[in-house]
Amino acid sequence: MRPEPRTAIATVCLSGTLEDKLAAAAAAGFDGVELFENDLIVSPSGPAEIRKRCDDLGLSIDLYQPFRDFEAVPPPLHRANLRRAAHKFDVMAELGADTVLVCSSVSPDAIDDDELAAEQLHTLAESAAERGMRIAYEALAWGRHVSGYEHAWRIVRRAAHPALGVCLDSFHILSKGHDPAPIRAIPGEKVFFLQLADAPRLPMDVLPWSRHHRLFPGQGEFDLTAFTGHVLATGYEGPLSLEVFNDVYRQSDPRPAAVDAMRSLLALKESLGVLDLPPAPRLSGHAFAEVVGGAGAGTGAVLASLGFARTGVHRSKPVELWEQGEARVLVNEGGDTGGAIGAVALASADPARSARRAEALLAPVLPRTHGPREADLAAVAAPDGTQLFLCGNDEWRGDFEPTGETTVGTGVFGIDHVALTQPFDHFDEAALFYRSVLGLAPSPVVEFAAPFGLVRSRVVTAGDVRLTLDSALVRRGEWAPAVPEPQHVAFACADAVAAAGKMLALGAPLLEIPGNYYDDLAARLDLPAERIARLRAHSVLHDRDEHGEFLHFYTALAGARVFFEVVQRIGGYRGFGVVNAPVRMAAHRARRHPVPPGATLA
Ligand SMILES: O=C(O)c1ccc(O)c(O)c1
Numbered sequence: 001m002r003p004e005p006r007t008a009i010a011t012v013c014l015s016g017t018l019e020d021k022l023a024a025a026a027a028a029g030f031d032g033v034e035l036f037e038n039d040l041i042v043s044p045s046g047p048a049e050i051r052k053r054c055d056d057l058g059l060s061i062d063l064y065q066p067f068r069d070f071e072a073v074p075p076p077l078h079r080a081n082l083r084r085a086a087h088k089f090d091v092m093a094e095l096g097a098d099t100v101l102v103c104s105s106v107s108p109d110a111i112d113d114d115e116l117a118a119e120q121l122h123t124l125a126e127s128a129a130e131r132g133m134r135i136a137y138e139a140l141a142w143g144r145h146v147s148g149y150e151h152a153w154r155i156v157r158r159a160a161h162p163a164l165g166v167c168l169d170s171f172h173i174l175s176k177g178h179d180p181a182p183i184r185a186i187p188g189e190k191v192f193f194l195q196l197a198d199a200p201r202l203p204m205d206v207l208p209w210s211r212h213h214r215l216f217p218g219q220g221e222f223d224l225t226a227f228t229g230h231v232l233a234t235g236y237e238g239p240l241s242l243e244v245f246n247d248v249y250r251q252s253d254p255r256p257a258a259v260d261a262m263r264s265l266l267a268l269k270e271s272l273g274v275l276d277l278p279p280a281p282r283l284s285g286h287a288f289a290e291v292v293g294g295a296g297a298g299t300g301a302v303l304a305s306l307g308f309a310r311t312g313v314h315r316s317k318p319v320e321l322w323e324q325g326e327a328r329v330l331v332n333e334g335g336d337t338g339g340a341i342g343a344v345a346l347a348s349a350d351p352a353r354s355a356r357r358a359e360a361l362l363a364p365v366l367p368r369t370h371g372p373r374e375a376d377l378a379a380v381a382a383p384d385g386t387q388l389f390l391c392g393n394d395e396w397r398g399d400f401e402p403t404g405e406t407t408v409g410t411g412v413f414g415i416d417h418v419a420l421t422q423p424f425d426h427f428d429e430a431a432l433f434y435r436s437v438l439g440l441a442p443s444p445v446v447e448f449a450a451p452f453g454l455v456r457s458r459v460v461t462a463g464d465v466r467l468t469l470d471s472a473l474v475r476r477g478e479w480a481p482a483v484p485e486p487q488h489v490a491f492a493c494a495d496a497v498a499a500a501g502k503m504l505a506l507g508a509p510l511l512e513i514p515g516n517y518y519d520d521l522a523a524r525l526d527l528p529a530e531r532i533a534r535l536r537a538h539s540v541l542h543d544r545d546e547h548g549e550f551l552h553f554y555t556a557l558a559g560a561r562v563f564f565e566v567v568q569r570i571g572g573y574r575g576f577g578v579v580n581a582p583v584r585m586a587a588h589r590a591r592r593h594p595v596p597p598g599a600t601l602a
């Protein structure tokens, strides 16, 4: 195995003052930082004090940046630029930083002349070398004349100075669709710095894309493993350094953000084969979902009306076990959520290894209070606070005193998926968390228009484990419902229309779907009229993909933030009926705030 590279993070990735950022980076285990000039300028501490602070925290200052608009300018401007640089070198000397990033010029004063650019960079490198410093030249994707790394490398080669090398930034290279493979032809000692950022593929201008939408590796759509592999193949021995300009992270608590950032590098190193982590064990399904604070909200009664039996009561806690087939829901009276999904338990082929991997990837391990007879389940906190239990199939059952209660049931045979509505600020973090920690594969991100705003949606799956992560893009004003979008547990059945009929007979509070929906369905799809009539009569929704069909229906809220869904997958359908989510949201709203006929909305 190759040596494990050092890690660094640019201060621009994190929110707060420089002091906040350094503390967060150190606490998350980074070896060094890229110090952004603006963070230095606003700090009450002088460069020497910042150096001391970094020393105390065990952080090196691996890069000072950015130095802009230097190369290929007329002589008077060149002289002024060298004077400007001399001041920066003074600051760097005090900081103990030996490498400065010079990004390609965006200035209208710059001339399209590689010879001149090389000559001026040579002069700059010479004055850096006199101070024992180095220049890392980076092609900004929107540079005026230099916007590709191969061009930057040609200039660096032409300048031929030992104190001049390139800075490779994955965003600038991959956002332009440039092939990263030729990086391998650059000698490793001429790669002075490596900056890593992922991003979603967005059809927009590179500059705003870069300044707002960069993500940590593994959160976006770039192949950072291949990219970084090319760079390491050169013999590059510097740090893997994160440089992520992102609107959410700029406003988030820097401490968990730095942990999230570090998790992205741990996962990247694993994928590069330079770090060994306990491999993610196979997950075979949902062992149970737990609704917390649901007793007063009548969660148990709703489950009873869906054909579930209360099969057990916990030996030491106010928790009931409700079951039908392999679908298991714990209803926990504790907590003050008024009913929300507090925990999801996933059946792991090796729960202890799942827990070791989670810990190695910095997932917060939760303390478990358990009595003498209670199973010691490994639990970690997901980014939104949901507890994730990693368990074998049955060891947790011993915690419950069997009640002997049974029902004939309604055809539910298991949990199909759990919908964990995400706070928007945790959306990208969550996908990386589930992928790296649990080995779940994220689907592409889709967006749909819902009554109270646009919703971004993605699914993470492995075998029969399916979690959907939906998130409202922005939350503004007083109009949208004050409660966060509710979460839900979706149960699998083999005949949705039959199940709905049985559940209605048991008094289940199923959500009524408006007639407009079925009229539209008839217009959109070539379904037999009597089939649509049956769906309409039972308020069952319909979707199809290239693999099959999907029938599903919902309950009203069964707690402040939770409801249930029943789904039938036909012929290998892979989706989740996202197209119907807006109908469901409006129907939930109508149920909570019925508008009498003839009344106007207040
Ligand atoms: O957005 C910028 O200006 C900017 C500055 C420095 C960098 O290293 C970079 O990648 C982008």
Ligand SMILES: [Mg+2]
Binding pocket: 138, 169, 195, 243
């Ligand atoms: Mg950069």
